[in-house]
Amino acid sequence: MKKIILSIITMATLGFTSCKNEAKTNENSNDIAINATFGVRGNCGMCKTTIEKAAKSVEGVTYANWDVDKKTIELAFDDTKTTTETIHKAIAASGYDTESAVGVESAYDNLPGCCQYDHAMEMNQSGEEDHSGHSN
Structure with a gap:
């Protein structure tokens, strides 16, 4: 009887952990519609x-x-x-x-x-390095 209860608790715990991990994965997925x-x-x-x-x-x-x-x-x-x-x-x-x-x-x-950033800093940069070593 103790083994059955322990098995049920273990399975329930794994089930909850799995759901939590899936939620975290979905939250960071590429399925988000960017407005x-x-x-x-x-x-x-x-x-x-x-x-x-x-x-x-x-x-x-x-x-x-x-x-x-x-x-x-x-x-x-x-x-x-x-x-x-x-x-x-x-x-x-x-x-x-x-x-x-x-x-x-x-x-x-x-x-x-x-x-405290430079107020003249460019925004919407490509993120790629140019030939001078500075970001675009």
């Missing part, structure tokens, strides 16, 4: 976290992925709940410049030193 892509200035992994968190704080945003090399964010959102303009403003409020919104200066000043 918008635009440039956002930033430097590092900490910037990525802050930029994506700001975008996801907007009601209706279901996916945000900022590419540190390309200085570009991909977004999926419910366009009946928000607009790209609202997302631009949310990211700017966290201190980061976007293609259509300037980062809030006081928020920028409070970013860690590694996150």
